[in-house]
Amino acid sequence: MxxxxxxxxxxxxxxxxxxxxxxxxxxxxxxxxxxxxxxxxxxxxxxxxxGPAWHDGYVPLQGPTVLTGDPRFTPHTETAFRAGWYRAQVAIPPTRVGAEIRFPDGRLTLPLVSAAEAYRQLDQGDPLPCPGRPKRPGRPTPGGPTVEPGPNGWATSPTETACLPLTVTGVTLGAVPVRTSRGEAQVPAWLFTVEELAAPVAQLAVAPTAVTPVxxxxxxxxxxxxxxxxxxxxxxxxxxxxxxxxxxxxxxxxxxxxxxxxxxxxxxxxxxxxxxxxxxxxxxxxxxxxxxxxxxxxxxxxxxxxxxxxxxxxx
Structure with a gap:
């Protein structure tokens, strides 16, 4: 996105x-x-x-990362969100599932990516080290993304939060409204609970092979x-x-x-x-x-x- x-x-x-x-x-x-x-x-x-897919396929007309409500951004958390800086404090499942998209004119069952794959799409890297923040991430969690030490292990004064990632504390499968070529659809998405934000961050879960380009x-x-x-x-x-x-x-x-x-x-x-x-x-x-x-x-x-x-x- x-x-x-x-x-x-x-x-x-x-x-x-x-x-x-x-x-x-x-x-x-x-x-x-x-x-x-x-x-x-x-x-x-x-x-x-x-082409035909415009009327009977899945052609999204917005990016794959969606806020599900007002996140109550601060300047620092908005910077982290726009840059894609995240750290996970929970194991994120690698299991793939299937689900359907609900369009105004019908439904379409498509393959989905796993929560772990969606997290890898969401997480775009790490900010540069800041004073009080380790230069190296922690050890990876089996089957999931890299997990770094929790906030209690790092200094998190206001002068340091500008270069800290957002903290993922949970993930569930849900659906979010997405504008598509067939109108606004309810699209399966992995909903990541973020400690620093007031609303979950959704990463659309439809597998890339099932998405028709605009x-x-x-x-x-x-x-x-x-x-x-x-x-x-x-x-x-x-x-x-x-x-x-x-x-x-x-x-x-x-x-x-x-x-x-x-x-x-x-x-x-x-x-x-x-x-x-x-x-x-x-x-x-x-x-x-x-x-x-x-x-x-x-x-x-x-x-x-x-x-x-x-x-x-x-x-």
Missing amino acids: RRPVLLLVLPLLSMVGCAATGADPAVGPTASTNRAFDERATAVAAAWRP PSAPPPTQPLPDGLVGAQDLAAVDGARLTVRLGVNACDTGITPLVSERPDVVIVGGAVTRSTGVCTAVLKLEPVTVTLAAPLGARPVLDVFSGTPLSIAPR
């Missing part, structure tokens, strides 16, 4: 610049900008041709017209309300979401006013909110720049 933002950013850096447009940030996009967006959205919608439509051959920007991901979906993060320049103003709603797809992007002065070409992710005429349901949300379905940002 973690940290591939740079890969998303690189194709967009060539889009940002300092040319002025005729848009007035006080009144929003010009008629020509809206027309350019509509033409681009029509081309994106026409190119969208997903398809991509051929992007329009023409470059994105100046004054239009693409979307990076979905920050949230709540019925007909979408929060989208646009990729804009640090000096852009008049940032306005644009949406084209169709029966089978929704295309999103944005309009901006470019700076006329010198501006460093640094990508900024700007959240914007749009309200559709009808709940999103199972419709994919496509980026007007690339034609690719947007996934929910890691949380």
Whole structure:
């Protein structure tokens, strides 16, 4: 789930610049900008041709690590969560099981990874040693991940918690809501109880061989017209309300979401006013909110720049 933002950013850096447009940030996009967006959205919608798995398989539209509630992060625990720093204080079962995904339109039985395999996906390594923290981890637990000494064995003053991992104290098999190509589904997940967080961390349990990658439509051959920007991901979906993060320049103003709603797809992007002065070409992710005429349901949300379905940002 973690940290591939740079890969998303690189194709967009060539889009940002300092040319002025005729848009007035006080009144929003010009008629020509809206027309350019509509033409681009029509081309994106026409190119969208997903395969059969989109309708009868499992195509997740968000990352494999999900918070099951408000974790009540501190700056230190959020850093550890985003980086994937964990230590286990319980034996984590290596047994594999099977379970079903419950979609709005049916059910699908798929193989799952074991809790131990899910933990290995969740745990992305160790933070650098800090004063009072051992430089070497403890001995591995048979059949499970590396288990390090408990918090009573280490100094855990506020100045040291910034470089400590999250402590896993339990694991159970459950299910969490996940946005998929077939709408919001209840997907089996291993729920890891974390001592420092107020809500369990879920790692989706579907075996990688049973996951169908998100398809991509051929992007329009023409470059994105100046004054239009693409979307990076979905920050949230709540019925007909979408929060989208646009990729804009640090000096852009008049940032306005644009949406084209169709029966089978929704295309999103944005309009901006470019700076006329010198501006460093640094990508900024700007959240914007749009309200559709009808709940999103199972419709994919496509980026007007690339034609690719947007996934929910890691949380």
